[in-house]
Amino acid sequence: MTQTHDDLTELEAQFTEHLQLDADAADLLFREARTANTFSDEPVTDEQVRAIYELVKWAPTSMNNQPLRIVLVRSPEARARLVEHMGGNNKPKTSTAPLVAVLAADDDFHDELPKVFPVFPGARDMFADEEMRRSSATMNATLQIAYFILGVRAAGLAAGPMTGFDADAVTREFFPDGKHRALAVVNIGRPGDGAWFERLPRLDYDEVVTTV
Amino acid sequence: MTQTHDDLTELEAQFTEHLQLDADAADLLFREARTANTFSDEPVTDEQVRAIYELVKWAPTSMNNQPLRIVLVRSPEARARLVEHMGGNNKPKTSTAPLVAVLAADDDFHDELPKVFPVFPGARDMFADEEMRRSSATMNATLQIAYFILGVRAAGLAAGPMTGFDADAVTREFFPDGKHRALAVVNIGRPGDGAWFERLPRLDYDEVVTTV
Numbered sequence: 001m002t003q004t005h006d007d008l009t010e011l012e013a014q015f016t017e018h019l020q021l022d023a024d025a026a027d028l029l030f031r032e033a034r035t036a037n038t039f040s041d042e043p044v045t046d047e048q049v050r051a052i053y054e055l056v057k058w059a060p061t062s063m064n065n066q067p068l069r070i071v072l073v074r075s076p077e078a079r080a081r082l083v084e085h086m087g088g089n090n091k092p093k094t095s096t097a098p099l100v101a102v103l104a105a106d107d108d109f110h111d112e113l114p115k116v117f118p119v120f121p122g123a124r125d126m127f128a129d130e131e132m133r134r135s136s137a138t139m140n141a142t143l144q145i146a147y148f149i150l151g152v153r154a155a156g157l158a159a160g161p162m163t164g165f166d167a168d169a170v171t172r173e174f175f176p177d178g179k180h181r182a183l184a185v186v187n188i189g190r191p192g193d194g195a196w197f198e199r200l201p202r203l204d205y206d207e208v209v210t211t212v
Numbered sequence: 213m214t215q216t217h218d219d220l221t222e223l224e225a226q227f228t229e230h231l232q233l234d235a236d237a238a239d240l241l242f243r244e245a246r247t248a249n250t251f252s253d254e255p256v257t258d259e260q261v262r263a264i265y266e267l268v269k270w271a272p273t274s275m276n277n278q279p280l281r282i283v284l285v286r287s288p289e290a291r292a293r294l295v296e297h298m299g300g301n302n303k304p305k306t307s308t309a310p311l312v313a314v315l316a317a318d319d320d321f322h323d324e325l326p327k328v329f330p331v332f333p334g335a336r337d338m339f340a341d342e343e344m345r346r347s348s349a350t351m352n353a354t355l356q357i358a359y360f361i362l363g364v365r366a367a368g369l370a371a372g373p374m375t376g377f378d379a380d381a382v383t384r385e386f387f388p389d390g391k392h393r394a395l396a397v398v399n400i401g402r403p404g405d406g407a408w409f410e411r412l413p414r415l416d417y418d419e420v421v422t423t424v
Contacts, residue, residue, distance in 0.1 A: 078424040
């Protein structure tokens with residue numbers, strides 16, 4: 001009932017005529033891209049991160065609210081503080097990746113709405129309720145985490161996104177203002193030796209999609 | 213402090229050398245793609261949706277858990293039931309889009325883990341706690357919503373993702389089993405007359421990214 005990557009060619013032949021995206025891009029972002037578990041020593045530059053951001057910033061969020069905030073963990077001291085709070089399996093990866101980014105939601109994103117959603121001057125006041133604001137921040141920052149992962153791949157790099165860490169502790173370490181929440185940590189770099197586990201099966205179309 | 217789409221050319225010249233993704237794909241998925249507010253009459257076929265799914269299914273989720281479930285709302289009766297619960301501004305769009313999809317999280321995704329994450333037989337039992345399971349379902353289904361939006365664009369179609377609807381009511385209408393939660397509704401089709409609002413500004417790199 002599930003498909004593995006080995007079946008891709010047949011599926012491609014059947015459905016890719018319906019894609020406008022070219023095959024190289026489809027492979028780079030989706031079909032051949034993999035979550036890396038080891039990385040080479042090649043550094044990830046600020047210019048690469050900037051290129052990723054300037055691409056993925058255009059992807060949509062609710063009312064253009066863009067709550068994602070990104071902390072690039074570059075100093076050895078900051079790296080050590082982060083690794084301490086990663087889950088056991090993730091510690092070696094996060095210790096050795098060329099670059100690690102903490103991705104967080106800004107719970108005060110509504111303060112930016114007069115600037116990023118000027119078409120509706122009342123937008124900021126819609127988010128006076130803290131719980132509703134937090135919920136929107138989480139959802140939209142999570143959408144942006146997905147865009148960011150694909151942006152890393154668009155730069156020809158491998159991403160290693162992780163949720164296995166002590167999110168409260170990372171939030172306290174890296175966002176002491178109490179207005180941001182760490183949602184994911186992403187290792188970034190060129191894949192190293194043995195970077196890939198075996199490709200895991202995906203659910204069939206009929207297991208996911210129904211029609212009413 | 214913010215950039216509009218008019219500034220893209222200068223930024224492109226500065227940073228796109230760091231992208232491996234070709235310019236046509238970057239434009240199709242991110243830079244030129246827009247949230248559509250009107251649609252043409254051209255139908256969206258099941259084959260197009262299948263092509264979208266066969267592309268985006270490869271994007272990563274935590275432990276490959278793939279909690280996203282998609283309901284294609286094709287019958288006029290189902291469309292009417294959905295439109296009733298959409299926010300006022302969204303009713304006309306959802307009434308007229310060639311295809312509307314309800315995107316939901318499957319809170320019982322853990323039942324699929326023995327199949328989709330066979331490398332760790334204990335995976336299903338890690339999610340015995342309902343609140344933790346629900347949290348993982350929400351986060352990972354939201355990542356998959358972002359992948360789906362970009363997949364719609366990869367098919368040369370415009371997406372109109374919306375969170376402005378009565379989610380509890382839509383969940384009750386379309387998922388009476390009590391094990392799924394509607395997270396987003398997406399209008400899908402070719403853009404119609406006046407499909408685009410003015411492009412809204414994005415946050416500057418320095419407003420989003422910091423380094424420690």
